Amino acid sequence: MRLRGSASLRVTLLVASGIILLSLGAMALQYRVTARSLDARQAEILSADLEAFAAFYEQRRIVALRQAIAFRAQSHDVQALYLLQDRHGSVLAGNLTTWPPGVTPTDAGFSPEGAQHFRLSGVDYIGVARALPGGFPFLVARARTATQATLADLRRLIGWVTLGLIAASLLAGGWVARAVLGRIGRINALADRVAAGDLTARLPGPRSADEFGTLEAHVHNMLDRIEALNRATSRLSDTIAHELRTPLNRIQQKLSRIKGQEQAVSDIQAEMRATIRIFDALLDISSAEAAKGQRPGLVPVNLSVLAGEVFELYAPLAEDRGLSCTAQIAPDLMVLGERSLLAQMVSNLLDNAIKFCRPGDAIHLSLCQDAGGHVLRVADTGPGLPEDLRASLFERFTRAPRDQAVAGHGLGLALVQAIATRHGAKLSLPGTDKGFAIKITCPKLDQTE
Amino acid sequence: MTHAIAPCILIVEDDPDTAEAMAQAACDVGADPVVRCSYAGGLAAAAGAEFAVIMFDRMLPGGDGVDAIAKLRAAGSTALVMVVSALGRAANKIEGLEKGADDYLAKPFDPDELRARLRALLRRKAMVALDNDVMVFGDLEIRLKARTVHIGQAHVALSPKEFELITYFARNAGETVTRMQLLEHVWNLHFDPQTNVVDVHVGRLRRKLEAVAGRAVIHTARGQGYVFDPQREGAA
Numbered sequence A: 001m002r003l004r005g006s007a008s009l010r011v012t013l014l015v016a017s018g019i020i021l022l023s024l025g026a027m028a029l030q031y032r033v034t035a036r037s038l039d040a041r042q043a044e045i046l047s048a049d050l051e052a053f054a055a056f057y058e059q060r061r062i063v064a065l066r067q068a069i070a071f072r073a074q075s076h077d078v079q080a081l082y083l084l085q086d087r088h089g090s091v092l093a094g095n096l097t098t099w100p101p102g103v104t105p106t107d108a109g110f111s112p113e114g115a116q117h118f119r120l121s122g123v124d125y126i127g128v129a130r131a132l133p134g135g136f137p138f139l140v141a142r143a144r145t146a147t148q149a150t151l152a153d154l155r156r157l158i159g160w161v162t163l164g165l166i167a168a169s170l171l172a173g174g175w176v177a178r179a180v181l182g183r184i185g186r187i188n189a190l191a192d193r194v195a196a197g198d199l200t201a202r203l204p205g206p207r208s209a210d211e212f213g214t215l216e217a218h219v220h221n222m223l224d225r226i227e228a229l230n231r232a233t234s235r236l237s238d239t240i241a242h243e244l245r246t247p248l249n250r251i252q253q254k255l256s257r258i259k260g261q262e263q264a265v266s267d268i269q270a271e272m273r274a275t276i277r278i279f280d281a282l283l284d285i286s287s288a289e290a291a292k293g294q295r296p297g298l299v300p301v302n303l304s305v306l307a308g309e310v311f312e313l314y315a316p317l318a319e320d321r322g323l324s325c326t327a328q329i330a331p332d333l334m335v336l337g338e339r340s341l342l343a344q345m346v347s348n349l350l351d352n353a354i355k356f357c358r359p360g361d362a363i364h365l366s367l368c369q370d371a372g373g374h375v376l377r378v379a380d381t382g383p384g385l386p387e388d389l390r391a392s393l394f395e396r397f398t399r400a401p402r403d404q405a406v407a408g409h410g411l412g413l414a415l416v417q418a419i420a421t422r423h424g425a426k427l428s429l430p431g432t433d434k435g436f437a438i439k440i441t442c443p444k445l446d447q448t449e
Numbered sequence B: 001m002t003h004a005i006a007p008c009i010l011i012v013e014d015d016p017d018t019a020e021a022m023a024q025a026a027c028d029v030g031a032d033p034v035v036r037c038s039y040a041g042g043l044a045a046a047a048g049a050e051f052a053v054i055m056f057d058r059m060l061p062g063g064d065g066v067d068a069i070a071k072l073r074a075a076g077s078t079a080l081v082m083v084v085s086a087l088g089r090a091a092n093k094i095e096g097l098e099k100g101a102d103d104y105l106a107k108p109f110d111p112d113e114l115r116a117r118l119r120a121l122l123r124r125k126a127m128v129a130l131d132n133d134v135m136v137f138g139d140l141e142i143r144l145k146a147r148t149v150h151i152g153q154a155h156v157a158l159s160p161k162e163f164e165l166i167t168y169f170a171r172n173a174g175e176t177v178t179r180m181q182l183l184e185h186v187w188n189l190h191f192d193p194q195t196n197v198v199d200v201h202v203g204r205l206r207r208k209l210e211a212v213a214g215r216a217v218i219h220t221a222r223g224q225g226y227v228f229d230p231q232r233e234g235a236a
Helices: A007-074 A145-195 A211-255 A262-290 A303-320 A339-356 A412-422 B016-028 B039-048 B065-074 B090-098 B111-126 B160-171 B179-186 B197-213
Strands: A080-085 A091-094 A116-120 A123-132 A136-143 A299-302 A324-329 A334-337 A362-370 A373-380 A426-428 A436-442 B008-012 B032-036 B053-056 B080-085 B103-106 B134-137 B140-143 B148-151 B154-156 B176-178 B218-221 B225-228
Touching: A007 A080, A007 A091, A007 A123, A007 A136, A007 A145, A123 A145, A145 A211, A211 A262, A211 B016, A262 A339, A262 A412, A262 B090, A299 A303, A299 A339, A303 A324, A303 A334, A303 A339, A303 A362, A303 A373, A303 B197, A334 A339, A339 A362, A339 A373, A339 A412, A339 A436, A339 B090, A412 A426, A412 A436, B008 B016, B008 B039, B016 B032, B016 B111, B032 B039, B039 B053, B039 B065, B053 B065, B053 B111, B065 B080, B080 B090, B080 B111, B090 B103, B103 B111, B111 B176, B111 B179, B111 B225, B134 B160, B140 B160, B148 B197, B154 B197, B160 B179, B160 B197, B160 B225, B176 B179, B179 B197, B179 B225, B197 B218
Parallel strands: A324 A362, B008 B032, B008 B053, B053 B080, B080 B103
Antiparallel strands: A080 A091, A080 A136, A116 A123, A123 A136, A299 A334, A362 A373, A373 A436, A426 A436, B134 B140, B140 B148, B148 B154, B176 B225, B218 B225
């Protein structure tokens, strides 16, 4: 199973990342609310301190304030800073020996407004600094350590939750993709087997009641139909063969009993043979077309040897007709094919060349390898192709009016084309100075297969 | 024929006219025909007696003769099987031969063709094993391993294909060999080429042999074939 590039994996991950983003947003909001409420609580504590000091100051001014601060400073509350100085900067009371740098006392009074953030020996504080009437600098501050620790805990928690979500969504994505892939993969594997020519291939086991089951059922119905049509087609051609050849056979047997008219009998037999050749060619063409692109029935064939053999079969005939016949065949070019059909293809091409050439003409067969495949080329210096025939050359029963005297039915090249298509080969008519040339490019057989 | 007891040939064919022609051909080659007209009947007959050759049709009521071959072999029959069928395209023939048929003849067939093929099969049946290196016909000698042909002391230079051709002829010496048989056995081609290419090859071989021997070695048979008979007197 291939997880990379899987559509279901992509969709699952997209949905999961959406959910993760939404959760992150919610957690960020929660974090801000928490931070704000912690700050508010600290501000409340600070303003409670200030209110208490304000009450002492109301009663007996600096003296009472000094006593209150001294009392507070004794309690070992490390979270709080207190400092009261006189106008010369010497400490009157508090748990600090010097005024913290960067903090400037603002107006008089004990209002909690205008709190300042500052840092002292590694700890963050929020505090209120005042210059009390008569030039007494006064500072109340509280450490933010607890708030900061709580927020840091919260951040760590959010981090872990995010990691967990990502891991969970990856797992879920992988699992969903695997589950969907498995079921789609079954159908894809079936399609591959059918494409490779096995029309009887079906998925085993019961079908589930969901949309996958429905899809499998649809695919099966389509395959049943294709298979039935295919079987009907081949049965039809078998029936045609049977229904035509059986009566022809009776005629043949009766002919052989006729005595004394040898010439007439052999003419009729030749006609019968030609008739059979026509419908064999028609059936061969349609079965080659039906089997187009299907792998079964194709085996590795040494096209070089085959072309050599067919060439050897025809060369003496060409020579006897006064044609010069040459071949140039690269050794051991392999294709995946049906030997008999390929032999028929080469044979038809040579047969045609010999049929249309006049004494003195030349026929050349070549087989070589190029980037696109194995190139089989048959060229002659004969009368060539009438221009108006070029378009319909490979259609069945195409014959040039000038060739009526030459035997044939216009099925040779149609069969060549059908055989080439059956083997995935490409046909082309390269231009020549004189005569006719045809080029067939067959796909190479991968030797490592 | 020199058989003490005539060999039996089983004919499984549902068309009466064709069956009759096949029975006639069997008689012509000196065999006793037994005719059955259905698949099951054919199989039953084949199981019940020893036959030299079985001719099986394909589109029979009840089954296909090609499928019967495996059943015949499983039942222990050593008969040579010739499929005679209306399914006569090259693809059908190759299918039949690949599935174990010893010969495959398409309908409509020429009775001469059928006779020639029956004789070849009967001869094959009678020949136990031919692993002789030398085949001798009077003064004509064919050495199979060395791939040479001599007439008297004279060597006849033959191309590889011509050597295969004369070997096939020699194995069927004295009998008619048809063009179709030559095409199938010498060239391994199962389609009917438009032109009689085989004639040209036989003609060349024949001229080479005649030039050395000073007489006809391969004769043209009436109908559609050739007879290899180096010891026959008289012109072709």
